[in-house]
Amino acid sequence: MDQDQDQLPFDVFARNCPSRDTLGHVTGRWGALTLGALREDTLRFNELRRRVEGVSEKMLSQTLQALERDGLVHRHAQPVNPPRVDYALTALGREVAEQLLELIGLLESRMPDVLAAREVYDAEQRRP
Template identity: 75%
Template sequence: MDFNVFAKACPSRPLLEHVTGRWGGLTVGALLDGSLRFNELRRRVDGISEKMLSQTLQALERDGLVHREAQPTNPPRVDYSLTPLGRETAERLLSLIQLLQARMPEVLEAQKAYDAR
């Protein structure tokens, strides 16, 4: 089966949205360094609400990018990590993040020039 993210009904489109959306990209990127518990991940992804992190993790787990491991302890311990697909995705996303961070002076200058017009 061929997938085309530009086609309205393509099932790859929601996946792209989950990975490249504000919280999905940051969550996947944060997990690249290794497994994290929910609150550790929430602290790492500064500004995300508990509800949004929960929804983001559920979507990424459903897509096969994040693995959720619940341990039967009291209180329950839940760890989140990347699957092999999630790791590959995060590595590619990190390359984009590094490019954008390195080119921020150009971006800021372009924004300034645009706003001055």
Template identity: 75%
Template structure:
């Protein structure tokens, strides 16, 4: 099985994220967008309620978090469980696929965080070079 063969047994279908018609593009956008990646990784260690997630993902609006969770749930990455309590309680957790995706995102996040001094140095050099030419 190569990397473009789906893992769900639909061997006759090949997915190619570089093709504009491929549905994998939408999922990749949901996963790698700012709020999607932060939401998935915020749920990695433990599930959370909506407001807990909002506190963990600093800066996300209620509307954006809601839209992000709906997209991730639709893609099968997040499980939403409504508790029949008063007031209603909704818990979010990662599905096995969501956990696998979040695990890879955490690796990328750790790489970026560990190399930020290099990134900041590169930004400074870039900005200084642009100021000289202006």
């Protein structure tokens, strides 16, 4: 990154702002769930895959690489046989995960309202 970009304010609404990519990594289905799972503990790949139900091996691998590149996840490969790789949140990742878990908690607590709104919407859509 050049010096001029370091001094510019980041604006996620701007088309070419790099924060937009990171926002996508963090708020995408697998990114948010991966960060949330890692907030609980350091996990190995298969432990993480079991915790984040429904994620494919390929998607989890891509998600972890993106989050590692963004500085949110640390990958620690241990030189043992068989190889052992642990994934943990960085300080930044922990801060982001805390915010995400607040949002997740809000959504979970308000799901009755969301489900009621969906019923109303769906009923209105069925009307001729």
